[in-house]
Amino acid sequence: MCGRFALDDKVNTAITEFVEQTGRRPDEWSPDWEARWNIAPTENVAVLIDSPKTRDLRFEQARWSLVPPWSDSLKLKFPTFNARTEGIANKSTWAKPVKSTRAIVLASGYYEWTGEKGSKQPWWISPADGLIGFAGLYSWWRDQSKADDDPDRWVLTTTILTCPTIGHLADIHDRNPVTLPQEMWEHWLDPTIVGDQALVDEAVDAHAGEARGLTFHEVAPFKVGDDGPELTARVRGAE
Template sequence: MIPATGYYEWTGEKGAKLPWWIHPEQGILGFAGLYSWWQDRSRPDNDPDRWVLTATILTMSTVDELASIHDRNPLALPEDHWEHWMDPSIVGDQKLVDEAVRAARDESSVLLFHKVSPFKPEDDGIVLTEPLNSL
Protein backbone atom coordinates (compact mmCIF):
# COMPACT_ATOMS: atom_id res chain seq x y z
CA MET A 1 0.00 0.00 0.00
CA ILE A 2 1.28 3.43 -0.92
CA PRO A 3 -0.15 6.28 1.19
CA ALA A 4 -0.86 9.65 -0.40
CA THR A 5 -2.74 12.84 0.37
CA GLY A 6 -3.87 12.99 -3.27
CA TYR A 7 -2.61 12.83 -6.84
CA TYR A 8 -2.56 14.79 -10.09
CA GLU A 9 -3.97 14.15 -13.54
CA TRP A 10 -3.21 16.47 -16.45
CA THR A 11 -5.72 17.39 -19.16
CA GLY A 12 -5.58 19.50 -22.29
CA GLU A 13 -3.44 19.83 -25.37
CA LYS A 14 0.30 19.16 -25.30
CA GLY A 15 2.09 22.31 -24.24
CA ALA A 16 -1.03 23.72 -22.55
CA LYS A 17 -2.00 20.95 -20.12
CA LEU A 18 -3.46 21.83 -16.74
CA PRO A 19 -3.16 19.64 -13.64
CA TRP A 20 -6.10 18.49 -11.54
CA TRP A 21 -5.55 17.87 -7.81
CA ILE A 22 -7.57 14.79 -6.81
CA HIS A 23 -7.87 14.00 -3.11
CA PRO A 24 -10.17 12.54 -0.46
CA GLU A 25 -12.58 14.78 1.38
CA GLN A 26 -10.62 13.98 4.53
CA GLY A 27 -7.74 11.73 5.54
CA ILE A 28 -5.40 10.01 3.12
CA LEU A 29 -5.58 7.56 0.24
CA GLY A 30 -4.00 4.12 0.34
CA PHE A 31 -3.09 3.04 -3.20
CA ALA A 32 -2.71 -0.62 -4.08
CA GLY A 33 0.89 -1.13 -5.09
CA LEU A 34 3.41 -3.78 -5.97
CA TYR A 35 7.09 -3.83 -5.17
CA SER A 36 10.06 -5.89 -6.20
CA TRP A 37 13.71 -6.18 -5.26
CA TRP A 38 16.04 -6.95 -8.17
CA GLN A 39 19.75 -7.12 -8.80
CA ASP A 40 21.42 -4.50 -10.95
CA ARG A 41 23.83 -6.81 -12.76
CA SER A 42 25.83 -3.83 -14.05
CA ARG A 43 27.17 -3.37 -10.50
CA PRO A 44 29.81 -5.62 -8.85
CA ASP A 45 28.55 -8.49 -6.67
CA ASN A 46 29.88 -6.84 -3.51
CA ASP A 47 28.31 -3.41 -4.21
CA PRO A 48 25.68 -2.68 -1.51
CA ASP A 49 23.68 -0.73 -4.12
CA ARG A 50 23.40 -3.79 -6.36
CA TRP A 51 19.95 -4.53 -4.92
CA VAL A 52 17.33 -2.09 -6.18
CA LEU A 53 13.78 -1.64 -4.87
CA THR A 54 11.14 -0.65 -7.40
CA ALA A 55 7.44 -0.03 -6.88
CA THR A 56 4.36 0.74 -8.91
CA ILE A 57 0.81 1.87 -8.20
CA LEU A 58 -1.94 -0.25 -9.72
CA THR A 59 -4.58 1.48 -11.80
CA MET A 60 -8.14 0.59 -12.73
CA SER A 61 -10.72 1.89 -15.15
CA THR A 62 -11.93 5.23 -13.91
CA VAL A 63 -14.62 5.79 -11.33
CA ASP A 64 -17.60 7.65 -12.76
CA GLU A 65 -16.93 11.04 -11.15
CA LEU A 66 -13.43 11.19 -12.71
CA ALA A 67 -14.34 9.97 -16.21
CA SER A 68 -14.16 13.48 -17.69
CA ILE A 69 -10.55 13.82 -16.47
CA HIS A 70 -8.99 10.44 -17.28
CA ASP A 71 -9.94 6.92 -18.43
CA ARG A 72 -8.20 5.28 -15.46
CA ASN A 73 -7.22 6.14 -11.92
CA PRO A 74 -4.99 4.75 -9.18
CA LEU A 75 -6.57 1.86 -7.30
CA ALA A 76 -7.43 3.44 -3.92
CA LEU A 77 -7.96 0.73 -1.34
CA PRO A 78 -10.72 1.10 1.26
CA GLU A 79 -9.14 1.56 4.69
CA ASP A 80 -10.27 -1.88 5.87
CA HIS A 81 -7.98 -3.41 3.18
CA TRP A 82 -4.82 -1.49 4.13
CA GLU A 83 -3.47 -3.91 6.72
CA HIS A 84 -3.89 -6.86 4.37
CA TRP A 85 -2.01 -5.07 1.57
CA MET A 86 0.83 -4.16 3.95
CA ASP A 87 1.25 -7.72 5.23
CA PRO A 88 4.62 -8.91 3.85
CA SER A 89 3.55 -12.54 4.15
CA ILE A 90 0.80 -12.09 1.53
CA VAL A 91 1.78 -13.13 -1.97
CA GLY A 92 -0.22 -11.09 -4.44
CA ASP A 93 -2.09 -12.68 -7.31
CA GLN A 94 -4.86 -11.73 -9.72
CA LYS A 95 -7.52 -12.73 -7.18
CA LEU A 96 -6.09 -10.20 -4.69
CA VAL A 97 -6.10 -7.46 -7.35
CA ASP A 98 -9.66 -8.30 -8.49
CA GLU A 99 -10.85 -8.17 -4.86
CA ALA A 100 -9.20 -4.76 -4.41
CA VAL A 101 -10.82 -3.37 -7.58
CA ARG A 102 -14.27 -4.59 -6.43
CA ALA A 103 -13.74 -3.06 -3.00
CA ALA A 104 -12.56 0.25 -4.49
CA ARG A 105 -15.65 0.42 -6.72
CA ASP A 106 -17.91 -0.30 -3.73
CA GLU A 107 -16.17 2.23 -1.51
CA SER A 108 -18.34 5.22 -0.73
CA SER A 109 -15.53 7.70 -0.07
CA VAL A 110 -15.81 10.94 -1.97
CA LEU A 111 -12.95 12.24 -4.07
CA LEU A 112 -12.74 15.97 -4.56
CA PHE A 113 -10.96 17.48 -7.55
CA HIS A 114 -10.13 20.87 -9.01
CA LYS A 115 -7.68 22.41 -11.46
CA VAL A 116 -4.47 23.87 -10.05
CA SER A 117 -1.76 26.00 -11.63
CA PRO A 118 0.83 24.20 -13.77
CA PHE A 119 4.03 23.46 -11.88
CA LYS A 120 7.51 22.04 -12.31
CA PRO A 121 8.96 19.02 -10.45
CA GLU A 122 11.09 21.31 -8.27
CA ASP A 123 8.07 23.38 -7.13
CA ASP A 124 6.77 22.83 -3.62
CA GLY A 125 4.23 24.13 -1.16
CA ILE A 126 0.52 24.44 -0.55
CA VAL A 127 0.09 26.39 -3.81
CA LEU A 128 0.33 23.04 -5.63
CA THR A 129 -3.10 22.06 -4.27
CA GLU A 130 -4.95 25.40 -4.28
CA PRO A 131 -7.80 25.75 -6.80
CA LEU A 132 -6.75 27.55 -9.97
CA ASN A 133 -9.55 30.12 -9.72
CA SER A 134 -8.46 31.20 -6.19
CA LEU A 135 -4.87 32.06 -7.15
Protein backbone atom coordinates in the same frame (compact mmCIF):
# COMPACT_ATOMS: atom_id res chain seq x y z
CA MET B 1 -3.12 6.54 -14.79
CA CYS B 2 -1.05 8.20 -12.13
CA GLY B 3 2.05 10.09 -13.25
CA ARG B 4 2.46 12.72 -10.53
CA PHE B 5 1.49 12.79 -6.88
CA ALA B 6 2.32 14.38 -3.54
CA LEU B 7 2.98 13.25 0.02
CA ASP B 8 3.37 15.62 2.95
CA ASP B 9 5.32 14.89 6.14
CA LYS B 10 2.17 14.13 8.15
CA VAL B 11 2.65 10.60 6.85
CA ASN B 12 5.35 10.01 9.49
CA THR B 13 2.87 10.35 12.35
CA ALA B 14 -0.01 8.69 10.52
CA ILE B 15 1.95 5.57 9.57
CA THR B 16 3.55 5.26 13.01
CA GLU B 17 0.08 5.27 14.55
CA PHE B 18 -1.24 2.77 12.02
CA VAL B 19 1.62 0.31 12.55
CA GLU B 20 1.39 0.60 16.34
CA GLN B 21 -2.32 -0.22 16.14
CA THR B 22 -1.48 -3.43 14.26
CA GLY B 23 0.97 -4.51 17.00
CA ARG B 24 3.58 -5.26 14.35
CA ARG B 25 6.00 -2.41 14.77
CA PRO B 26 9.67 -3.16 13.92
CA ASP B 27 12.34 -2.61 16.58
CA GLU B 28 13.86 0.15 14.49
CA TRP B 29 11.08 2.50 13.51
CA SER B 30 11.67 6.12 12.60
CA PRO B 31 9.75 7.33 9.55
CA ASP B 32 11.48 10.43 8.24
CA TRP B 33 9.74 11.33 4.99
CA GLU B 34 10.21 14.95 3.89
CA ALA B 35 7.19 16.54 2.23
CA ARG B 36 7.22 16.56 -1.58
CA TRP B 37 4.52 17.94 -3.85
CA ASN B 38 5.59 16.91 -7.36
CA ILE B 39 6.78 13.30 -7.29
CA ALA B 40 7.55 11.86 -10.72
CA PRO B 41 8.29 8.35 -12.00
CA THR B 42 11.78 6.97 -11.14
CA GLU B 43 11.94 9.24 -8.07
CA ASN B 44 11.67 7.87 -4.54
CA VAL B 45 8.24 7.32 -3.03
CA ALA B 46 7.10 6.12 0.39
CA VAL B 47 5.79 2.55 0.62
CA LEU B 48 4.49 0.24 3.30
CA ILE B 49 5.48 -3.40 2.85
CA ASP B 50 5.16 -6.58 4.91
CA SER B 51 8.45 -8.37 5.48
CA PRO B 52 7.99 -12.08 4.56
CA LYS B 53 10.75 -13.14 7.00
CA THR B 54 10.07 -11.05 10.12
CA ARG B 55 6.39 -10.21 9.48
CA ASP B 56 7.09 -6.60 10.41
CA LEU B 57 5.32 -3.79 8.61
CA ARG B 58 8.10 -1.70 7.11
CA PHE B 59 8.01 1.91 5.95
CA GLU B 60 10.52 2.25 3.11
CA GLN B 61 11.46 4.51 0.25
CA ALA B 62 11.33 2.88 -3.18
CA ARG B 63 12.14 3.89 -6.74
CA TRP B 64 8.84 4.56 -8.49
CA SER B 65 9.06 2.24 -11.53
CA LEU B 66 9.19 -1.47 -10.82
CA VAL B 67 12.24 -3.31 -12.14
CA PRO B 68 12.02 -7.13 -12.25
CA PRO B 69 14.95 -9.04 -10.71
CA TRP B 70 15.83 -10.50 -14.13
CA SER B 71 16.45 -7.10 -15.71
CA ASP B 72 20.07 -6.27 -16.63
CA SER B 73 19.45 -2.57 -16.07
CA LEU B 74 17.56 -0.29 -13.73
CA LYS B 75 16.30 1.54 -16.83
CA LEU B 76 13.74 -0.44 -18.81
CA LYS B 77 12.59 0.11 -22.40
CA PHE B 78 8.96 0.30 -21.29
CA PRO B 79 7.28 2.28 -18.48
CA THR B 80 6.54 0.40 -15.26
CA PHE B 81 5.43 3.16 -12.88
CA ASN B 82 1.81 2.04 -13.42
CA ALA B 83 0.43 -1.48 -13.91
CA ARG B 84 -2.98 -2.18 -15.45
CA THR B 85 -5.09 -4.48 -13.30
CA GLU B 86 -6.84 -6.17 -16.22
CA GLY B 87 -5.25 -9.61 -16.64
CA ILE B 88 -2.29 -8.57 -14.51
CA ALA B 89 -1.80 -12.01 -12.91
CA ASN B 90 -0.89 -13.42 -16.33
CA LYS B 91 1.61 -10.73 -17.33
CA SER B 92 5.28 -11.74 -17.04
CA THR B 93 6.43 -8.47 -15.45
CA TRP B 94 3.70 -8.47 -12.80
CA ALA B 95 2.74 -12.09 -12.11
CA LYS B 96 5.40 -12.81 -9.48
CA PRO B 97 5.00 -9.62 -7.41
CA VAL B 98 1.20 -10.05 -7.51
CA LYS B 99 1.70 -13.37 -5.74
CA SER B 100 3.66 -12.18 -2.71
CA THR B 101 5.35 -8.76 -2.93
CA ARG B 102 2.53 -6.25 -2.73
CA ALA B 103 2.87 -2.72 -1.39
CA ILE B 104 0.87 0.27 -0.27
CA VAL B 105 2.19 3.40 -1.97
CA LEU B 106 1.36 6.38 0.24
CA ALA B 107 0.10 9.74 -1.00
CA SER B 108 -1.66 12.89 0.13
CA GLY B 109 -3.21 13.19 -3.32
CA TYR B 110 -2.39 13.01 -7.01
CA TYR B 111 -2.60 15.05 -10.22
CA GLU B 112 -4.31 14.43 -13.54
CA TRP B 113 -4.59 16.63 -16.64
CA THR B 114 -7.42 17.43 -19.06
CA GLY B 115 -7.39 19.29 -22.36
CA GLU B 116 -5.22 19.36 -25.45
CA LYS B 117 -1.45 19.18 -25.57
CA GLY B 118 0.03 22.63 -25.02
CA SER B 119 -2.92 23.85 -22.94
CA LYS B 120 -3.54 21.03 -20.46
CA GLN B 121 -5.32 21.83 -17.21
CA PRO B 122 -3.97 20.09 -14.07
CA TRP B 123 -6.33 18.83 -11.36
CA TRP B 124 -5.53 17.94 -7.74
CA ILE B 125 -7.37 14.84 -6.50
CA SER B 126 -7.32 14.03 -2.78
CA PRO B 127 -9.33 12.72 0.16
CA ALA B 128 -11.08 15.16 2.46
CA ASP B 129 -8.84 13.93 5.27
CA GLY B 130 -6.04 11.43 5.81
CA LEU B 131 -3.84 9.50 3.44
CA ILE B 132 -4.35 7.69 0.18
CA GLY B 133 -3.03 4.15 0.08
CA PHE B 134 -2.50 3.09 -3.53
CA ALA B 135 -2.46 -0.65 -4.22
CA GLY B 136 1.07 -1.35 -5.44
CA LEU B 137 3.63 -4.04 -6.11
CA TYR B 138 7.31 -4.09 -5.26
CA SER B 139 10.49 -5.83 -6.34
CA TRP B 140 14.09 -5.83 -5.14
CA TRP B 141 16.59 -5.31 -7.96
CA ARG B 142 20.23 -6.36 -7.53
CA ASP B 143 22.83 -4.04 -9.05
CA GLN B 144 25.44 -6.51 -10.30
CA SER B 145 27.99 -3.72 -10.77
CA LYS B 146 28.24 -3.22 -7.01
CA ALA B 147 30.15 -5.38 -4.54
CA ASP B 148 28.37 -7.83 -2.24
CA ASP B 149 29.18 -5.65 0.77
CA ASP B 150 27.95 -2.42 -0.85
CA PRO B 151 24.81 -1.23 1.00
CA ASP B 152 23.47 0.25 -2.25
CA ARG B 153 23.63 -3.04 -4.19
CA TRP B 154 19.88 -3.67 -3.64
CA VAL B 155 17.29 -1.21 -4.97
CA LEU B 156 13.66 -1.37 -3.85
CA THR B 157 11.34 -0.57 -6.76
CA THR B 158 7.56 -0.21 -6.94
CA THR B 159 4.55 0.38 -9.18
CA ILE B 160 0.99 1.65 -8.70
CA LEU B 161 -1.98 -0.37 -9.98
CA THR B 162 -4.53 1.35 -12.21
CA CYS B 163 -8.05 0.45 -13.29
CA PRO B 164 -10.80 1.87 -15.51
CA THR B 165 -12.18 5.11 -14.11
CA ILE B 166 -15.25 5.25 -11.92
CA GLY B 167 -18.10 7.70 -11.38
CA HIS B 168 -17.27 11.33 -10.73
CA LEU B 169 -13.63 10.96 -11.82
CA ALA B 170 -14.54 9.89 -15.36
CA ASP B 171 -14.41 13.41 -16.81
CA ILE B 172 -10.81 13.87 -15.67
CA HIS B 173 -9.18 10.64 -16.85
CA ASP B 174 -10.22 7.27 -18.22
CA ARG B 175 -8.14 5.42 -15.63
CA ASN B 176 -7.67 5.72 -11.86
CA PRO B 177 -4.92 4.57 -9.53
CA VAL B 178 -6.37 1.87 -7.27
CA THR B 179 -6.99 3.37 -3.82
CA LEU B 180 -7.55 1.03 -0.88
CA PRO B 181 -9.39 1.72 2.38
CA GLN B 182 -7.07 1.51 5.37
CA GLU B 183 -8.89 -1.51 6.76
CA MET B 184 -7.77 -3.45 3.67
CA TRP B 185 -4.07 -2.51 3.80
CA GLU B 186 -2.91 -5.47 5.88
CA HIS B 187 -4.92 -7.89 3.77
CA TRP B 188 -3.36 -6.55 0.56
CA LEU B 189 0.15 -6.65 2.02
CA ASP B 190 -0.03 -10.10 3.64
CA PRO B 191 2.70 -12.21 1.94
CA THR B 192 1.13 -15.43 3.21
CA ILE B 193 -1.80 -14.82 0.85
CA VAL B 194 -0.88 -16.04 -2.61
CA GLY B 195 -2.06 -13.18 -4.78
CA ASP B 196 -4.00 -13.87 -7.96
CA GLN B 197 -6.40 -12.06 -10.27
CA ALA B 198 -9.20 -12.52 -7.74
CA LEU B 199 -7.23 -10.59 -5.10
CA VAL B 200 -6.50 -7.81 -7.58
CA ASP B 201 -10.17 -7.66 -8.57
CA GLU B 202 -11.07 -7.46 -4.87
CA ALA B 203 -8.79 -4.42 -4.59
CA VAL B 204 -10.46 -2.81 -7.61
CA ASP B 205 -13.89 -3.38 -6.06
CA ALA B 206 -12.69 -1.78 -2.81
CA HIS B 207 -11.35 1.18 -4.79
CA ALA B 208 -14.80 1.84 -6.23
CA GLY B 209 -16.07 2.64 -2.75
CA GLU B 210 -12.95 4.44 -1.56
CA ALA B 211 -12.76 6.69 -4.63
CA ARG B 212 -16.20 8.14 -3.93
CA GLY B 213 -14.62 10.06 -1.06
CA LEU B 214 -12.04 11.76 -3.29
CA THR B 215 -12.53 15.40 -4.22
CA PHE B 216 -10.85 17.38 -6.97
CA HIS B 217 -10.23 20.95 -8.12
CA GLU B 218 -8.27 22.82 -10.76
CA VAL B 219 -4.76 23.96 -9.91
CA ALA B 220 -2.30 26.22 -11.69
CA PRO B 221 0.01 24.67 -14.32
CA PHE B 222 3.42 23.71 -12.96
CA LYS B 223 6.72 22.46 -14.31
CA VAL B 224 9.14 19.64 -13.60
CA GLY B 225 11.16 20.69 -10.56
CA ASP B 226 8.42 22.86 -9.04
CA ASP B 227 7.58 21.89 -5.46
CA GLY B 228 5.59 23.12 -2.49
CA PRO B 229 2.03 22.93 -1.14
CA GLU B 230 1.00 25.83 -3.39
CA LEU B 231 0.91 23.34 -6.29
CA THR B 232 -2.29 21.90 -4.79
CA ALA B 233 -4.02 25.26 -4.26
CA ARG B 234 -7.36 25.76 -6.01
CA VAL B 235 -7.22 28.13 -8.96
CA ARG B 236 -8.87 31.37 -7.88
CA GLY B 237 -12.33 31.68 -9.38
CA ALA B 238 -12.57 27.96 -10.25
CA GLU B 239 -15.67 26.20 -8.98
